[in-house]
Amino acid sequence: MRPSLVLAAVALTVAALLPLTLDPAGYLIRVLTVTLLFAAMSQAWNIVGGLANQMSLGHAAFFGIGAYTSTILLVNYGLSPWIGMLAGAALGAAFAALVSVPTMGLRGHYFALATLAFGEVMRVIANSWPSLTGGPAGISVPFAPDSLLMLQFKSTLPYYYLMLAALVLVTAVFVVTKAGALGYRLRAVKENPDAAEVVGVDTARVKTIAAVMSGGIMAALGTAYAQFTFFFDPETVFGLGPISIRVALIAILGGIGTAAGPIVGAFVIIPLEELANSWLSAGTAGLSQLVYGILLMLIILVQPRGLVAPVEALAARWRTRRAR
């Protein structure tokens, strides 16, 4: 068996058994649930950011579309969030295809800025359309008794497993995509777009497919988030800092373009944020943000290629030794 598979199996077993040792209504399991969700979101971002090398700073647009679509369908028509999730994913994918048209020719910073603008536009729209979204006051998921069909539970435990399943699924999509024909083309586009085009890779099409996959998954995760928190407003789902920059940062810090990167990144960043907030927020205002920022800078300085980079290097050396 490949060592990465063994590692994944061990991590999954630990993740599956861990909640049994925790208070199901406690604080720790909530932090872990959010961590798993952000790992999945960052993994979805990784399809565009890591495989296609398109540094999107607007992924909140898709996330928010998913959260609002399922919640609005639930509030107005009583539709199950599962149906809402599919509708949201379809809308998120369509929006990703739409955004791909004007941003296709943009590279590097220009792409990042254009996507950032699209995310912000969605936030502004959600804020200024209260008849549909509830506006800045936010929107609540109507209360329902525990039910898998309505994706609503009093305990955090089912949500923990929901997010874990989502993370496993998104990671599987990422791994299969990366190893497959699409991943091969995306790699060519990422490494040298001009050369990719002259060998016959339709770079625009390949990038659009990646964006559509990523946007659709991100929207589905938006529904999962909405059902988990019961209440959200435009800032929490369309926010630049809370969503767009965070999911990019998690993948970059963990190891962009690798399957383990977003997972490792999320398990460092989200708990770190929580710790900084809970330990330091009682003290001087802003101190927690300062400490959090300094820690992030330290990690980037010490390990600029991502936290999983040394492990990857070790694995690569092990493979070449075995190949001899």
Place this chain on the structure above:
Amino acid sequence: MSAPVATSPGTEPLLSVEELHAGYDAADVLHGVSVTVGMGEFVCVLGANTAGKSTLLRSVSRLVPRSRGRIRFAGTDLMALPSHAVPGLGIAHVPEGRHVFPDMTVEENLRLGAFAVRHDPAISGRFDGVLRLFPRLAERRRQRAGTLSGGEQQMVAVGRALMLGPRLLILDEPSHGLAPIVVDELHRAFLDIHAGGTAILLVEQNTALALSVASRGYVLESGRVVLADTADALADNPRVREAYLGI
């Protein structure tokens, strides 16, 4: 010998560019350029740095956003095609500046060159042919292309183009920035490739070298063809000798 030399009269040339105007953003770089390459012919394009040589080659591969005029290749209208559809017709383009895929191995780079014809059973034979042409690539097969020397990267770029089994090989400044000994090696390879029946359209700053390998040439100045003749005649032309050969 001052009139443009036609290629085997009566038959359509492999590549014909007529009245091409092309450019980026605001200004045109080419102002009505006409160029032909016959079946299996070796043609070079000479000119100063901003004459529009790269723009001409990139227009053929449909990489120039704004272009009008006629470009036909083996009976197909290239102007109607997107750039990624061009290699499938048998046009392999080695872009200026050694465009390899840096994090892929030499072998992966070469195999990607056959992407447009990936179901062609001749690919594995071509792969062996490239390694025979550039034995150094055989030694570096599993090495990342980004770690190779400049000359070796150029060999990867040329080898990748050959993986297509092209009918026309477009070479944009292949010896730019390379040591003389590597340049010689590359140009010997180009002659080998040409001897195998592949037509070549070469842009080269090194005029003497280009005229020594090509059979026909064009001189571009400010986006217009000012001279078109056989390579020998161009090498004897006083204007070429003074402006480009420095004699």
